Amino acid sequence: MEEKSTLFKDFALEWLKIYSHSRDVKPGTVRVRNHEIDKLMPYFAYLKLTDITLKKYQDTLNDLKEKYANNTLDGIHRTGRMIFRKAVEMEIVIKDPTEFAVIKKEKKAIEELEKAEVPRYLEKNELALFLETAAFKGLDMDYLVFLILSYTGMRVGELVSLKWNDIDFPENTVRIIKTYYNPTNNTVKYQLVPPKTKGSVRRIVIDDIVIEALKRHKETQEKVKRRIGNTYYNKDFIFANSCKYPGYPILIKTVENRMKRLLKIAKLNQELTPHSLRHTHTSLLAEAKVGLEEIMDRLGHTEDRTTRNIYLHVTKELKKEASQKFGQLMRSLQ
Template sequence: MKTALFYEYYEKWISIYKDGAIRKVTLNKYKMTLQWLKKLIPNIKVFEMTRNVYQKLLNDYAEVHEKQTTMDFHHQLKGAIMDALDEGLIEHDPTRKAIIKGKVSRSKKPKFLSQFELHSLLSVLDLGSTINSDWLIQLIAKTGLRFSEAIALTPKDFDFAHQLLSIDKTWDYKGEGGYQPTKNKSSVRKIQIDWQTIVQFSELIKNLPEDKPIFVKEGTRLYNSTINDLLARKCRLAKIPVISIHGLRHTHASLLLFAGVSIASVARRLGHASMNTTQKTYLHIIQELENKDVDIVMRSLASL
């Protein structure tokens, strides 16, 4: 096995440890990494994977990818390399002190809106008496659901009596459609929804089939890009920064944090696997809130 080509070892490693254990969309990322190995180091054998070889691999990959993408590439390789190290196929850890480079990031859409901007967006939505994509935008803004979670919702997921929404599945919008599991176990959850949403959706879905998706019409496909295009038009109409549909999830979480909701509660509402994910994602907001906390502490001490 030491003399096997590294990409062959990696391909076998994916088959043993990842295939069937992770979601298809994540598995495809590992397979894409495999294709890059075939392109960049087609002749490197397992035992030849030294620090210099590995760093050059990262550098070559980084020439055509942004830094975060290169970091993901590194993480997808590291698991296989650590196993090869444990098996004695590689003598020293080639990933030790690896330097992550990458192209300068392209200008990206803002991650979230302010409360005023969100109000402006919601005010231009076409919220009629029947379900449409504008209702989907509003629901994601008010719940922080992932796109795949929101379009998998059925009427029976709404508990109007207790103002609860159950999330226990996603919709395979990247594939052939149909239900599939949530991103992780923590993503299976019940979240509280406001009374206005309760009143609106109790009317909207009262005559719809209990176990059919609300937002996906039978026999049709609903693409993330389609909703992002609609959202972009609505943002321009409201004269606010253009964000993505996932940006509405960030907006929801950000407004909750600024309102004083605990990180633990926000993490549960978003279906994060741990609070660490929430802290990393919203570090800039948490730091801003900590600065405000310092001011409050100082004022309180000064008044003693």
């Protein structure tokens, strides 16, 4: 590409092609980067890379700030920075216009800072009711699906990609080394990709109740395989369809729809999602006085503000309770 004449739209797409073939870049991440490029196109598409200055780039960020949330804007800026760094590296431009650009963060009001974002999750008794509803009124595999999500805190994509060789029955562990990717929700066009981060690769110790439920499910699945025969897509998936497309892993959308149905039957908060069970797992581990580092390790997090907020919220309540108990003890001595 010539330095003087390369248009942003051409180089951005060229960069995306290079980026998508990079090691460890998942299809979902490429899709996100493509969306972020789309947000920059109205401003830069037909400009030469050499004509995009720091002022033009900063004005673009300022304008985008009026339209998008901070997280979205951070992503757009990150993509912009990668594109121009590559252009410098390839000597298409001499100067990187994004280098000193900033996203102006507004100072949060004290009230907002005091009110840490704690996502919704199920309390102990609500989780018991939800699992009971799944056991007695759930559809095929519902109880096992939601039992595992609740008892492990794994992501739903990690769950639907599980294979039988990921379960170590003698050791009571489940291995997480992959996740499920299927943006079109076409059952047969799924992909198995590496987990969200390197820290997401992990082995989780699971409760006997989960192991027993898995054993029962394995027996049922073997009967289905024998009944269906050669048309069964036998790739060892635990959560496999048994009717249409038998053997193929179930869709994430199916898990979401099934959860909504059960929440409605149980008269629980229907805004909760399968990911809320991950937050529920965090809150119950915190209540059981498991340390934050151990919880992060179990969830496959290296750092996560949401998990930290839930942990601090639960432990703060426990500390209050401890203080009240101490006060009661001292009063009883008077």
